[in-house]
Amino acid sequence: MSIQSRRERERAEREKLIVTAARELAEAEGWEAVTTRRLAERVEYSQPVLYSHFKNKVAIMAAVAVEGCADLAEELRAARTAAPDARRALADVGAAYAAFAERRPALYDAMFSQFVALPFATPEAPPALHAAFGELVEAVRPHAGGDDLPMLTETFWAALHGLVTLMRDGRLPREHHDHRLALLLARFTG
Amino acid sequence: MSIQSRRERERAEREKLIVTAARELAEAEGWEAVTTRRLAERVEYSQPVLYSHFKNKVAIMAAVAVEGCADLAEELRAARTAAPDARRALADVGAAYAAFAERRPALYDAMFSQFVALPFATPEAPPALHAAFGELVEAVRPHAGGDDLPMLTETFWAALHGLVTLMRDGRLPREHHDHRLALLLARFTG
DNA sequence: AACGAACGCTAGCGCTGCTAGAATTCCAAG
C-alpha cells in the first residue's frame, strides 16, 4: 500500500516536472521550440515517458495553460483589490491583464491563443480559469448598469484579448497601447 | 520580347493558381491540411516549384491573406454604405466583420491570427489592408467625438477581433454572440 | 544542328509528433 502511494507520488512529481519544463522552455524560446524530444531531454527521460502522462503534446500545453490561469487570476485579484475605487479597479485590472500577456506571452498563448481544447465556458473548465474570469466579473460589476454582467464581462475580456494579441503579432503599433487601453476603459466605465 | 512576356504571364498565372489552391485547401480543410506536398499535387507541379514563386510557406499564406483583405474590405464597404444612419452603419460593419470571420475562418486566420509577418500599421502594408481598415475608420468616425479617430478604430477593431477569435476557439459560447456584439456597439455608439 | 540557359524534376536532409515492442527494473512469492 505505501509502496503504491510512493509510486503515485513520484509519478505526480514527474508530471509536475514535465509541465514546469514545458512552461520554462516555452517562455524562454517560444512554443515552436517545445518539441517532445527537447522536452524529454530536459526532464532527463525518454520521449515515450511523456506519453504515459499526457495523451499528446496539446495536453501538455493545456496543463501549462491551467497553471497560467492560476497566475493570471492572482495578478488580476491583486490589481483589483488594491484599487481605491471601482473606476480605477477596472483600469488596473485591464492594465494587469495586458501586462500579463506582454510579460508572459508563451503562457498567454497556451491559455488563449493556441488551440488547446480546454473546456471554457462550462462547469468542467478548470477552477483557475473560473477564478480569473471571476476577477474580471468583479471588476466589471460596478459598471454594468442594467446590462447582463457575465455577457458584458465576456465582451470586455474579448476587447482586452484583441488588443494584446493584435499588438503581440505586430498588427497594432506597440507605442499607443496605453492610449488604446484608455479609450477602451472610457467606453466601459459609464 | 513577346516570348519573355508570355513566360512572365504564364508565371503570374501559375502563381495565382498556387495562391488560389492554397486558399481553397485551407478553407476546405484548415491550414494544418495545407502542406507543401498537397499543395504541389493540387496545382500539378512538384514541390520545388512553389519555392520558385514564394520564399517559404508563410509567404504563400501571406498572399492568401492579402486576397482576404480585399474581400473583407469589400464586404465592410457594402455593409457601411447600405446602412441608413451612422449608428446602424457601425452595427452593420461590426456584424459584417464577425460574419466574415465566421464564414471564412481559414482566410481570417491567415489575415489576423496566424503569424504571417505581413506589414501592418506601416505604409508598406498592402493597399487592401488599408482599405479594410479604412472602412472601419469611416464607420467609427461619426462616433469618435473628441477621441483620436485612428486609435479609437484600432480599439474597436481589437474588440471585434477578440470576440470572433475567442468564439472560434470555443472560449466564448457561440449562442450569445449577437448579445455580446450589441453590448460592444452600445459602448461605442455615443 | 548544336549550344546554353532556363526550368522542373527526383531524391533526400533534418526535423516533427507519436508508438510498437524489446529490455530492464522492481516487488512479491516460494
Add this chain to the structure above:
DNA sequence: CTTGGAATTCTAGCAGCGCTAGCGTTCGTT
C-alpha cells in the same frame, strides 16, 4: 536468496513535415 511476473522505461522506427541540392530535360538562339 532466488525466481516469476508485472510494471516501467528504453531503443528504434514510422509517416509526414518544410525545404533544397543537383541532375535531366526542354526550349529559344545562334
